[in-house]
Amino acid sequence: MIASATVDFAILDVNLSGKSSYPVAELLIACRIPFVFETGYDHSGLPPTCEQTPVLQKPFRAHDLDRAMRAVLTDRQARA
Secondary structure (H helix, E strand, O other), X not given: OOOOOOOOOXXXXXXXXXXXXXXXXXXXXXXXXXXXXXXXXXXXXXXXXXXXXXXXXXXXXHHHHHHHHHHHHHHHHHHO
Protein backbone atom coordinates (compact mmCIF):
# COMPACT_ATOMS: atom_id res chain seq x y z
CA MET A 1 0.00 0.00 0.00
CA ILE A 2 2.84 2.41 0.83
CA ALA A 3 4.65 1.75 -2.43
CA SER A 4 1.57 2.50 -4.50
CA ALA A 5 0.42 5.55 -2.52
CA THR A 6 1.32 9.15 -3.18
CA VAL A 7 2.81 10.19 0.14
CA ASP A 8 4.88 13.32 0.67
CA PHE A 9 5.56 12.92 4.37
CA ALA A 10 4.56 10.66 7.27
CA ILE A 11 4.34 10.87 11.04
CA LEU A 12 4.65 7.51 12.80
CA ASP A 13 3.77 6.83 16.39
CA VAL A 14 6.41 4.39 17.66
CA ASN A 15 3.88 2.34 19.61
CA LEU A 16 0.62 1.48 17.88
CA SER A 17 -1.60 -0.27 20.44
CA GLY A 18 1.33 -2.28 21.71
CA LYS A 19 2.86 -2.93 18.29
CA SER A 20 5.96 -1.25 16.92
CA SER A 21 5.73 0.92 13.81
CA TYR A 22 9.32 0.05 12.86
CA PRO A 23 8.26 -2.26 9.98
CA VAL A 24 6.30 0.66 8.51
CA ALA A 25 9.36 2.90 8.98
CA GLU A 26 11.48 0.39 7.06
CA LEU A 27 8.98 0.48 4.17
CA LEU A 28 9.00 4.28 4.18
CA ILE A 29 12.80 4.25 4.04
CA ALA A 30 12.74 1.76 1.15
CA CYS A 31 10.25 3.95 -0.72
CA ARG A 32 12.26 7.10 0.10
CA ILE A 33 9.31 8.70 1.87
CA PRO A 34 10.41 11.19 4.54
CA PHE A 35 8.97 10.75 8.03
CA VAL A 36 9.36 11.53 11.71
CA PHE A 37 8.49 9.49 14.76
CA GLU A 38 6.26 10.68 17.56
CA THR A 39 6.53 9.00 20.92
CA GLY A 40 6.38 9.36 24.64
CA TYR A 41 9.60 7.32 24.82
CA ASP A 42 13.14 8.50 24.24
CA HIS A 43 15.21 8.29 21.07
CA SER A 44 17.48 5.51 22.37
CA GLY A 45 15.25 2.57 21.44
CA LEU A 46 15.14 3.25 17.70
CA PRO A 47 16.54 0.59 15.37
CA PRO A 48 19.90 1.44 13.74
CA THR A 49 18.28 2.23 10.38
CA CYS A 50 16.16 4.92 12.07
CA GLU A 51 18.72 6.49 14.40
CA GLN A 52 18.87 9.68 12.32
CA THR A 53 15.08 10.02 12.09
CA PRO A 54 13.79 13.02 14.06
CA VAL A 55 11.66 12.17 17.09
CA LEU A 56 8.84 14.35 18.35
CA GLN A 57 8.37 13.86 22.08
CA LYS A 58 4.70 13.76 23.09
CA PRO A 59 3.13 16.08 23.77
CA PHE A 60 4.56 18.29 21.06
CA ARG A 61 3.55 21.65 19.65
CA ALA A 62 2.96 22.77 16.08
CA HIS A 63 6.33 24.53 15.95
CA ASP A 64 8.06 21.27 16.98
CA LEU A 65 6.37 19.46 14.09
CA ASP A 66 7.27 22.30 11.72
CA ARG A 67 10.93 22.14 12.77
CA ALA A 68 11.08 18.34 12.39
CA MET A 69 9.39 18.41 8.98
CA ARG A 70 11.73 21.12 7.74
CA ALA A 71 14.77 19.15 8.95
CA VAL A 72 13.65 15.97 7.20
CA LEU A 73 12.62 17.67 3.97
CA THR A 74 15.77 19.82 3.85
CA ASP A 75 17.89 16.70 4.33
CA ARG A 76 15.94 14.94 1.57
CA GLN A 77 16.54 17.85 -0.85
CA ALA A 78 20.24 17.90 0.00
CA ARG A 79 20.53 14.20 -0.90
CA ALA A 80 18.70 14.59 -4.22
